[in-house]
Amino acid sequence: MIKTLLFDFGDVFLTLDKSATQTHLKRFGITEFNKEMLIKNQAYEMGLIPTKDFISYYTEKFPQLSELDFIHAWNSILIDFPKHKLDFLKNLAADKQFQLILLSNTNDLHIQWVEENIAIYSEFKACFDAFYLSHEIELRKPNADVFKFILDNHSRKPEEILFIDDTKENTDAADKLGLKTWNLKAGNEDVVDLFNVNRFLI
Structure with missing residues (x-):
């Protein structure tokens, strides 16, 4: 589950x-x-x-x-944050059915840009029970230690976590540790369809 x-x-x-x-x-x-x-x-x-x-x-x-x-x-890699994705996340947070965690490979310059240019960033961040950025925790995907950090920090079994990431290398690494995964195809799939495409949540 x-x-x-x-x-x-x-x-x-x-x-x-x-x-x-x-x-x-x-x-x-x-x-x-x-x-x-x-x-x-x-x-x-x-x-x-x-x-x-x-x-x-x-x-x-x-x-x-x-x-x-x-x-x-x-x-220049950073573009925008579609509001419908925030709306989806806020509803998910309000529902309280799942613990919500963010795990991102990022860096100080990118986060500075996000904080200055993405008006809804603070609302986005507030939706999560835990919010992990690689440059703050000194761990990055796809290294196994970052997933073990999540499992240990939150006392979860691998099969109790569904990991959503657009990079196959990252979801492959999580798969090997027993996490459930969705390798989201950016541009063709949308996170708001999470419950429509994931058999683990049915």
């Missing part, structure tokens, strides 16, 4: 354009994130690098890139 709904944030609630950052960086001659850069990005996502140092890493590596240019490119 499902007792907890564990939600991702980006492309489940917050609309993303996942190619936007690299599209913007190409204007400065940065065609891809190499292995070193990907490691740095993941460390930043886990809160292991201060924002100032993270920005400096890129502006020093690519002198043609100003601090403002980098921040704009980095945050």
